[in-house]
Amino acid sequence: MANWRLHPQLDRDTANLGDLPLSRVLVNNDANYPWLILVPRKPDLVELIDLDEAAQAQLMTEVTRVARALREVTACHKLNIAALGNAVPQLHVHIIARFRHDAAWPNPVWNAVARRVYRRGELERLITPLRASIGLA
């Protein structure tokens, strides 16, 4: 994973929760929804199907681990899980906690409402229990 670097747009829009064996776990700085992003730390990945079978299985394990933690911490009504990558080509998986009262429900979150950055302290109050639940140091 020596040649891997996080895409600058992902870096700019997120905070870093830590690394799982394959993926970096990010939280999107958009307080409209608790929104995590997993980025496999291997260079030149674009599509989910670019991963070899072992890495794909590992990613699925990590998606499950993070999605369960997100649901547990937020008590959300629905999870949205997606690998799109039309705007940012580096392979990344969105894991988003949705509520029937959130800003975009029932629509998908992309291009729904303007980003609302977290206030000081608000982000820490989300990150701390998520790190514990995911098992990130």
Next chain:
Amino acid sequence: MANWRLHPQLDRDTANLGDLPLSRVLVNNDANYPWLILVPRKPDLVELIDLDEAAQAQLMTEVTRVARALREVTACHKLNIAALGNAVPQLHVHIIARFRHDAAWPNPVWNAVARRVYRRGELERLITPLRASIGLA
């Protein structure tokens, strides 16, 4: 899989390509994008993380098989893969072929432009090579 039934909205909006060991493969009747949907044929599934580990691995195998076929047949520029389920609660995975000249690019497809149903013959010309490439009878 005796107690499983396809959700009526998915049934109404799609054509049936056939069954893989776990999932039914559907094509969304929206000619704006070549758009497949996988539905695991087990009752009462809502979230990806509701699947046990073996079924999750099988679903990932089937997503890969279908996504590779879709890319091969359409020569698309990008794949979009997503499990959302805010509107239709039955677990289903979207696998969408995206082009830099398509109706919604670079935005996600949901709520982007009005559905355009396939003309007679047009759907068959997509389904026939897809069935062959996926390996559905």
